[in-house]
Amino acid sequence: MATYATPAAAAPAGVSSSLRARAGSPLRSKPLAAPKRGGGGKRSTLRVAAVSTPAKPSGGTPKQDFDWDNLGFGLVETSFMYRTECAIDGEWTKGTVVPYGNLSMHPSAAVLNYGQGIFEGMKAFRTAGSDDVVVFRPDQNAARFAEGAGRMSMPPVPADVFIDAVKKCVSANREWVPPEGKGSLYLRPLLIGSGPILGLGPAPSYTFLIYCSPVASYFKGGKMAPIDLTVEETYHRAAPGGTGSTKCIGNYSPVLKVQLAAKKAGFSDVIYLDAVENKYIEEVSSCNFFCVKGKTIATPALGGSILPGITRKSIIDIARAKGFTVEERNVSVEEVLEADECFCCGTAVVVVPVGSITVKGEKTQFQGGKTGPVAQEMYDELTGIQSGKVEGPDGWLEVVPEEYHL
Ligand SMILES: Cc1ncc(COP(=O)(O)O)c(C=O)c1O
Helix, strand or coil: CCCCCCHHHHCCCCCCCCEECCCCCCCEECCCCCCCCCCCCCCCCCCCCCCCCCCCCCCCCCCCCCCHHHCCCCCCCCCEEEEEEEECCCCCCCCEEEECCCCCCCCCEHHHHHCCEEECCEEEEECCCCCCEEEECHHHHHHHHHHHHHHCCCCCCCHHHHHHHHHHHHHHCHHHCCCCCCCEEEEEEEEEECCECCCCCCCCEEEEEEEEEEECCCCCCCCCCCEEEEEECCCCCCCCCCCCCCCEHHHCHHHHHHHHHHHHCCCCEEEEECCCCCCEEEEECCEEEEEEECCEEEEECCCCCCCCCHHHHHHHHHHHHCCCEEEEECCEHHHHHCCCEEEEEECCCEEEEEEEEEECCEEEECHHHCCCHHHHHHHHHHHHHHCCCCCCCCCCEEECCCCCCC
16 A cells, blocks of 8 residues: 655645545534634725625435446536636625626736736545545645646735635535546636737736536547657747746647647657757646656656646656656657657646557557556555545545535
C-alpha cells in the first residue's frame, strides 16, 4: 500500500472539509459549517450576479432518465451554473447558482477582444459504496486560478470564494454526477474580463462562473486505451516568458491547427517540444507527459512554459509513495524513445498510456502498443483515491454536502 506524506505537507491549508476514505469502509467527512449567504466585504458597483433564482434541490441520486452507459466527453447541458461578478478594484463576494443559460455580453468585452480570460478543469465524483459526492483537490485549482488571474491582470478569486462556488455548482447539479464507475462531473470555472473596453487594457469588470457537464473517457478508445502521439517540430505551444503555465483561453485555439492535422493523419494527439532547442518534451495539448525506465519516472520540469497539472502533481506523489524515483527535469525525445513505457495525465484524460510516438514519420511502440504496468498502477491508484476505494492523502477529496447551494 502506498504511504503518503503527512497531511500537513500533502494538503495545503484552506480546505474546509477533507475526507479520508478507507478501502471497504464508509467515507467519513467532517461536518461543514452552514454556507454563508451573500458573503461579506465591499460590493462592487458592477456586481449583478446575486440572482436569487430559487434552485430546487436536484436529489441525491444520479438522474434516472439519462443513458449513463453511453457517456462520452461532450457537453451535456445541466440544470444550473454559478455566477458572480466584481469590478476591477472591487472584492469578490460569494455568488449563487442560476439556471444554466446563455450569457449576455457587451461586444467590447475584454475577453472577446483581447482574450482576457482563464479557465480551470476539475472533477466531482460519486464515491463507491455511499452516495457521497466529492471534488478532487479543489484547493489546487483555486491556487492555480488565482495565479492565472494575476498573470492576466484580473482580480484573483479568493480560495474560499472559489471552493464555495465549486461546491454550490456541484450541489445544485448533483443529479448530474454519474454513478460511480461511469464517469464524473467535469467542472469548468471561468474568469473573464466581461466589462467593456476599447483600447488595450484590463476590463473594468469581471465575471467568475462555473458550468459543468457529466463526462466519461476523453479519448475515443475509452479509458486506458493507449494513444498514438506524434512529435510536433514546427509549431510550439508556449515559449519562455509567455503564458504556457497559465490556463488562459488563448493557449488553446492555436493548438487546434496542429491537433486537427495530427488526427487526420491517424494520431490521437501531439507532443510539443521546447521553443528554444526544439529537443525537449514539454507536454501534450491537454495533458502532462511521463516516461518510465525501470523504477525511475521522469517528467518535464515546470519552467514556465508547461501547465503545472494537478494530476501531474498527484501522480508524482503517488509514484514516490509507491517507491519510484521521480525526476522533474529536461526530458529529450531521444531519451523517451528508449523508455520502457510512457503515459500522459490530466483531469480530463485521467491517466492514459502512450502506445506509440512518431518522430519525423518514424513510429516507436511502447509495451507492444498495449497498456504498460506503471500506467496501469498509476491509473488504479488515482481513480481508487478519487472514488474513495483507496485511502489517499488527507485533503485530496472535498465532500459536497447535499443542498449546499440553498
Ligand atoms: C495544456 C495542459 N496541460 C496539462 C493539463 C493537465 O492539468 P490538470 O492535471 O490540472 O488537469 C491540462 C489540463 O487541463 C492542460 O490543458
